[in-house]
Amino acid sequence: MSSNITKPVSVVTGGAGFLGSHLTDRLLKEGHRVIAVDNLITGNVANIEHLAGNKDYKFINHDVTDFIYIPGQVDYVWHFASPASPIDYLRIPIPTLKVGSLGTHNALGLAKDKGAAFFLASTSECYGDPLIHPQTEDYWGNVNPIGPRGVYDEAKRFAEAITMAYHRYHGMNTHIVRIFNTYGPRMRLDDGRVVPAFIGQALRGQPLTIFGDGSQTRSFCYVSDLIDGIFRLMMSDFHEPVNIGNPREMTIRQFAEEILRITGANCPIEQKPLPVDDPKVRQPDITRAKKILGWEPKVDFDQGIRETIEFFRGRV
Ligand code: NAD
Ligand code: UDP
Numbered sequence: 105m106s107s108n109i110t111k112p113v114s115v116v117t118g119g120a121g122f123l124g125s126h127l128t129d130r131l132l133k134e135g136h137r138v139i140a141v142d143n144l145i146t147g148n149v150a151n152i153e154h155l156a157g158n159k160d161y162k163f164i165n166h167d168v169t170d171f172i173y174i175p176g177q178v179d180y181v182w183h184f185a186s187p188a189s190p191i192d193y194l195r196i197p198i199p200t201l202k203v204g205s206l207g208t209h210n211a212l213g214l215a216k217d218k219g220a221a222f223f224l225a226s227t228s229e230c231y232g233d234p235l236i237h238p239q240t241e242d243y244w245g246n247v248n249p250i251g252p253r254g255v256y257d258e259a260k261r262f263a264e265a266i267t268m269a270y271h272r273y274h275g276m277n278t279h280i281v282r283i284f285n286t287y288g289p290r291m292r293l294d295d296g297r298v299v300p301a302f303i304g305q306a307l308r309g310q311p312l313t314i315f316g317d318g319s320q321t322r323s324f325c326y327v328s329d330l331i332d333g334i335f336r337l338m339m340s341d342f343h344e345p346v347n348i349g350n351p352r353e354m355t356i357r358q359f360a361e362e363i364l365r366i367t368g369a370n371c372p373i374e375q376k377p378l379p380v381d382d383p384k385v386r387q388p389d390i391t392r393a394k395k396i397l398g399w400e401p402k403v404d405f406d407q408g409i410r411e412t413i414e415f416f417r418g419r420v
Pocket of ligand 1: 117118119120121122123124141142143144145146147148166167168169183184185186187188189203207225226227228282283284285286287
């Protein structure tokens with residue numbers, strides 16, 4: 105009998121992306137077989153090339169807004185497919201709406217058909233430009249549905265709604281994480297998010313581009329901490345949304361100064377216009393994750409940023 109028969113099988117949509125590929129590595133370490141489903145619209149085969157030849161890993165190039173066909177056993181469906189960077193979802197707004205709505209419906213349908221547990225990668229963007237701070241899971245958010253970011257925020261809010269409906273109506277074992285800004289190796293250098301943007305600029309000796317006056321805040325979580333929280337949540341019996349993120353909050357100007365300090369670069373800081381509906385503050389309240397999952401972030405900011413810089417250093 106092959107040992108594969110007894111291994112749990114995980115399907116990871118968006119498995120060639122930044123988070124999907126790190127999740128895959130963790131699942132393989134936990135003894136799962138992994139089937140990644142990705143159409144590579146924002147993903148990168150370089151994120152998964154180390155898995156070539158791994159008998160417990162399979163890649164399927166497929167758009168999950170179309171019916172997802174996976175033969176055989178599936179125990180866990182992790183739905184991570186979706187553009188995540190603002191410049192990506194502003195460039196491809198309709199595929200973003202479709203993967204959050206039709207893609208989530210198809211991924212839920214797959215999990216239901218297989219009797220599998222389902223996991224939705226949702227986002228702090230569900231809180232929009234928040235009016236309460238820090239954000240707790242019981243806050244319903246302040247989202248502009250017709251603004252440029254609405255294509256992402258509302259798709260994710262719909263995804264949360266349909267996930268809860270499948271849980272309540274079909275009795276499915278579902279989980280929802282609200283991910284706050286996460287960074288680490290395998291982000292695309294040109295994906296426009298502030299971490300690769302500032303590190304890339306510092307390493308090239310270019311001005312760091314602060315949008316607006318830089319007083320808006322974000323709270324940055326290192327990828328291994330995030331993946332650990334996500335794994336714990338899937339294995340829990342908790343079905344309502346859980347924030348996972350690092351509560352260490354800073355302004356974007358402070359973040360730029362930290363990048364200059366850690367890289368040792370001597371670049372000027374340059375101001376660019378603030379994008380429409382850019383949230384002014386963002387910080388997770390992680391009381392729920394601590395209580396229910398026994399989780400809190402462990403990787404300190406300097407260490408996480410140094411690991412990320414090392415990854416980008418050879419790529420600029
Ligand atoms: P990413 O762009 O690196 O990865 C997304 C992956 O999904 C890519 O590989 C892309 O090709 C794939 N994809 C997109 N549409 C698809 C479709 N229709 N069919 C199949 N594959 C498709 O982004 P990421 O940072 O890894 O984000 C992963 C998930 O986590 C997303 O759902 C995102 O909304 C969520 N999230 C991420 C963050 C973060 O800080 N990274 C924050 C909040 C939420
Ligand atoms: N930002 C910036 N300069 C850049 C890229 C982003 O000042 O080159 C700002 C952006 O306006 C936002 C914050 O950094 O206030 C985080 O942006 P990101 O795109 O990483 O993700 P968001 O948290 O907005 O989804």
